Amino acid sequence: MHIVPQDDRFASADQITVDDLIAIAGAGYRSIVCNRPDGEGGADQPTSQDIRAAAQKLGLQFAYLPVKPGQITADAAARFAQLLEDLPGPVLAYCRSGNRATSLYQLASSPAIAQAASATTVVPACDWEGAPYDIVVIGGGLAGITVVSSLLRRQSNLNIAIVEPNDHHDYQPAWTLVGGGAFDVKKTRRPMASVIPQGARWIRASVTRVEPHNNLVRLDNGETVAYRDLIVTPGLRLAWERVKGLTDTLGMNGVTSNYRYELAPYTWQLVQQMKGGTALFTQPPMPIKCAGAPQKAMYLACDHWRRSGVLSKIKVEFDLAGPVLFGVATFVPPLMEYVKRYNANLVFTSNLVAIDGPAHIATFETKSADGTVTRVEKHFDMIHVVPPQLPPDFIRDSQLADEAGWCEVDHATLQHPRYPNVFSLGDVCSAPNAKTGAAARKQAVIVAENLLAARAGQPLAYRYDGYGSCPLTVERGKVVLAEFGYGGKLLPTFPLDPTRPRRLMWFLKATLLPRFYWWGMLKGREWLAGPSRH
Template sequence: MTAPLQTCDVLIVGGGAGGIATAASLLKRRPDLDVRIVEPSEDHFYQPGWTLVGGGVFRPERTRRRTADLIPGRACWIRDSVAAFEPKHDRVRLAGGGTLGYRMMVASPGLKLDWAAIPGLSGTLGQNGVTSNYRYDLAPYTWKLVQDLTHGRALFTQPPMPIKCAGAPQKAMYLSSDHWLRNGRLKNIDVAFHNAGPVLFGVADYVPALMEYVERYDIALHFGSRLVAVDGPARTATFESLDADGKAVRTDREFEMLHVCPPQTAPDVVRDSALAAAAGGWIEVDPDTLRHVRFGNVFGLGDGCSSPNAKTAAAARKQAPVVAENLLAVLDGGDPVAFYDGYGSCPLTVERGKIVLAEFGYGGKLLPSFPDWMLDGKRPTRRAWHLKAQALPEIYWAGMLKGHEWLAKPQRTCPPV
């Protein structure tokens, strides 16, 4: 005899930043909701802190807490993962067996770091001078390499967009270069940035300040240059670019240190589902309301969504209250009432003690949280460093994940086009 289908008011897929923050915001507004969170991981990570781990500022343990300690008390944690989305039937299939139905669903599964897309990379990570701040276990190795390197070539890479925290690859580069400069080693180290994209940073207002540091550290910029293979034992990286005739050309470069930002895609379970957009396979949501464009009882937020904002924790902090407000409005039979302006933030750590605080929304519109006299985000400041290193981790753990919407109150009017 088939067991009856379990159902809940709100099913949240993903217990990362977006999922837990949304659960907390929902339950703060309506404590009697039956909210269930599907998340397989025992540990939860404050991923923005990994840049500072790789720069020797944070201990890695500061960025990790137990998932059980972060799930809102009135929510039910299902320690499992989703094997398939079935939005036409208002249910998901779980990897551990069985199905779970819902009245409303919030999809916040994050994205996939596709290490295997670069031949030779996976087998050499954490050794042979190959590292990445995009993994908790590798960020300490970044700092070890930075401390130990005295001469030679240090390469930093960035794949095609979209990626999680587009500034992270160059944050690692600036912090490393600053350490070598302070210790008198930079003159013996050739630093190069291989960016598959055409520009240093996607919002032009912040580029002048960044270029000052590129020049200070004498960094060689290679745009349109994509990492396509790594030979760890030979300490050789292969890059592909286009020549003047549009023909792909491959170049091998030896290195002593290689910091890799991996290619990133929508999770396989999303790309293979009816939730996926035709382009890219991301969860297809309306960028203003974050409601799915085809399934009215589904909302999405975080790194796995199609909305054209920067994929950052700061974006999820702004998105969660919008999803909470709109989900409850739809659950009650109405239409979405709150709007997301595309806000994202990228604190660019240009040296130890100074940050260029990039804050922007859809279309690159600047959306500063503070007036220029208090904190000019277009210039490197110590105030922004203290915000990043001291305030933001606590705002994350004690604010965002607890449903406190400091500087994140949802807008009730649609942003102008």
Template sequence: MGSSSKHSVVIIGGGAAGIATAASMLKRRPGLDIAIVEPSDTHAYQPGWTMVGGGVFDVATTIRPMASVMPKGVTWVKQACTGFRPEDKAVTLADGGTLAYDVLIVAPGIRLAWEKIAGLEVTLGQNGVTSNYRADLAPYTWELVQTTRGGRAIFSQPPMPIKCAGAPQKSMYLACDHWRRAGVLGDIEVEFRNAGAVLFGVADYVPALMEYVEKYGIHLHLGSSLVAVDGPARLATFKTGEGEETVSFDMLHVVPPQVAPQFLADSPLAAPSGFTDVDQHTLQHVRYPYVFGLGDAGSMPNAKTAAAVRKQAPVVAVNALRQLDGKGPTAGYDGYGSCPLTVERGKIVLAEFAYGGKLAPSFPTWLIDGTKPARLSWMLKADLLPWIYWNGMLKGREWLAGPGGLIAQ
């Protein structure tokens, strides 16, 4: 059996959400006793993997040792959380030990459920089957893009929720742009098969994206969900409104279905969706006031992106510190999310929106009109955002992301 200990704040997850929240809390209250529960040796800048798959970034630049991003002064509990006991203000660990807390912050991320697509796991990384949702596969995406000169290339998108809802089509646009420059796009039948009913969830950005769909000659199949892959035979089976359809492919970029981590879904903290049941503005748990949740594992109806976490972390930091002091929440999250849609190499449609699909631009439209493809948005994604992530967000510097006031209910 493992040992038991107690900390003022216990954070589950050393991803973007957990690290950024710890750093933001320590900026406000240096010396605060925080433990972060995280079994992984490495920390990844996941938004960079689309760029790896497009031949823009080297995958090595997206991964750093976990020790290098742990905020100074936190206790790193290097193992997995296996369960929650909110009535006892404690969590259980893989070694049988427990961690008690005054405040708990739940940020374990989302689970990629590769197993929900029959035959997929055994063929990933070979037979033309790839995914930018894994660091070890994103370079294979770029390899396939460079070697595919004809045939059919399929890009799939599962039902929501998924992290970075734009990523399935970002990889497709970058591939098409490469094929166009290489003079082979006309020999490749490109299909975008999306389980959803629309190309993108926020209508204002659809016209610009549709221009690229038409420019690249992409065949759109909405309401089409990947259910099985036969890698050696190069066949993919999709569930559609009419039943099932099996099509051949030369390249298949898969985005896996995504679910809450099982230890969270099975716990008293879960909403019916399996995600942490929090108030969508205060990010405080609806039943346990000393528990907060953010990031991809939260039940909020926002887009699950790193940009959302950048705005959520300061809100949780402020409200969790107030909870420690016996006070109610004062900061509010408005549902902000961002999806820099890489429509071609050098241009991005910078989708930024809040709850209800309301546009939420960070810059004046004379500088960047997010509904149109822009070179400046590409520079932001390729050069500025990775730097802000490593040197700003993970260090508790809240550039463009201070905690907002509580939104009127």
């Protein structure tokens, strides 16, 4: 038995036995809900009546609300919500793996989702068993959800499953704004169930292995999912552990990062509290998601200190592992103007390798022109850390990986060169574009078109040009909108000088794009994302 508390009043669990009930009662639970149909698992599964009788002897309330795998309806969610109202808490609900119980609770806790769901809508099911899906998508981030929406808009009868372990979906581009005091972090997170496209199934599990030669995906719950076509979009892994001591001090001792939901508000807290001292900002080796995010954190902090009249009392330093401020040379001059305005010190080829939070010491490895590596310790009062970023282990160790560990694709078609029924997009794919949400949005259309063409035995007619977009927030109220493709080629959407900081682009970044993200991108609306043919 594995109990997962969801809040003070509710927890979910995998299959319990009569013998578990004494420990459950001892833990303070007052009610039990069974969400697993009797007879689902064979003779080793205790019946709901057995659990009910034993629970009542211990003074526990019991309710039986069975739901089949992959068939949680709005009616079931409403009945579950009523049970939570009627039963004394805390309540423990269980099923085979705990996922159905958790999904019911999430739907019951979100009336808008429950109301929107139809009586036949399939929602999160990790314990699916059956024939191969037409398409399996690994990852429920922007890339995964958007490509599924695009596919279903083109061919609504596709049988698609999304494998995603998280119960929430984040709008990560706004975390930089949160760290600058310009956005509410709560508006960046929604339940995963609310963004799963209607008609797709959500398998709530983590992938442990991909077997492209067998058309199988293995999950952390011991199950396998078979596919005819596979789309790989799990994103990348934030390797916090690669900086010694970092995980022990994150969110404390002046150590923060806009790369985590719960830490972005701490960044803003530190910025507000800073009246003098040393502020360090770091950038690890490339590739990373949103290459401009590390310096955007610095610009917004400096702008606040400038407006507050304390910037002259703060030593600002930006330590970059690479040799340049930004990868597209066209945008370096306007960015350098802001570096000078904020009197920030740029230190190139300086990579953060360790942090002692209580002592407020950061250790960097610097490399000289002749390749000599030296370790330098620096004191800080505040440090904004961007973690090293790597391919997920199950991709790095699979036959899908290139030499660097990323999911290998043709840079134009986004099809795997050795497994033609595999496509990839987003941060995990090997295409040498900037890893941004705007890139994934463009890539989703390419993959949707090309995958359907491949399924129909037709040539892959659409090509990705490497488009990516990085709205560089150089101050509160102004943004340099950097849009570019392969080789640093400028690909501006608007007929304006792209190097000029503009209030219009701030409005786009802070107001329009968040709304379009939830109601446009994730819904498969392809405004200004049309693909180009070969």
